[in-house]
Amino acid sequence: MHQVMGQVVRNRELAAGLWHLIVEAPEIAARAEPGQFAMLRVASGLEPLLRRPLSFYRIARHYGWLEFVYKVVGRGTQILTTRAAGDRLDLLGPLGRGWDLLPGTRRIGIVGRGIGIAPLIGLAEAAVRRGIAVEAFLSAREPQALLGLDLLRELGCGLYLHTERGEYSGRCREVTEHLEEAFEEEKPDQLFVCGSRRLGQAVLDFSRRRGVRSQISLEERMACGLGACIGCVTEIRAEDGREYRRVCKEGPVFWVEEVAMLYDR
Secondary structure, three states, X not given: OEEEEEEEEEEEEEEOOEEEEEEEOHHHHOOOOOOOEEEEEOOOOOOOOOOEEEEOOEEEOOOOEEEEEEEOOOHHHHHHOOOOOOOEEEEEEEEOEOOOOOOOOOEEEEEEEHHHHHHHHHHHXXXXXXXXXXXXXXXXXXXXXXXXXXXXXXXXXXXXXXXXXXXXXXXXXXXXXXXXXXXOOOOOOEEEEEOOHHHHHHXXXXXXXXXXXXXXXXXXXXXXXXXXXXXXXXXXXXXXXXXXXXXXXXXXXXXXXXXXXXXXX
């Protein structure tokens, strides 16, 4: 883990309320893995006091760049939109546990909705570099919020898309219908999901029925990002009952069968 002053390379709006931030921070980029995150200080003063956790969208080690996609949801992220190329940003990272591509994996599915697509894009890149085929099952409220489509097409990933309105609406009720159809004859080796509890539950159900190892990235409010404040715990199923683990430290990636809330209907 490093605390560094990175330099903003680019910060632009992709769609309404969705921003793409690129920061040059080679010390963190050299060690970062898909699924991990960084804590960003968005202002130089004490207001807002806490850093903001952002998952890595892409990691460009050869440039020393970290890419993030963030959604404007409050004062902190609104302040972040004012950062321009050349500005300095205080980053802490890489933090947390990233995705696990198991030995022998040949074909995976990534399942994401809205801003939850962001941490899956770097995973898709890493998988393709290892010769693993990737099928992407992505959904959003509108087509403009489907992140990373051009990159996924360049990588040769299969795309199964659903939106509530616009170009990809009306073909199915939800994107998980595509999941069943795409893997009807041959199951994937692994599934990876981020975006909503409902999607996580759908992947858990699919995984239990088809015998697939699957992981989920959880989204929680984080104060420190280091595991010290114990403010972002989630309930985990264990052999002797249930226990709590810190999303920022033991996560944000967990095996789907571990996550207790996915069993609560």
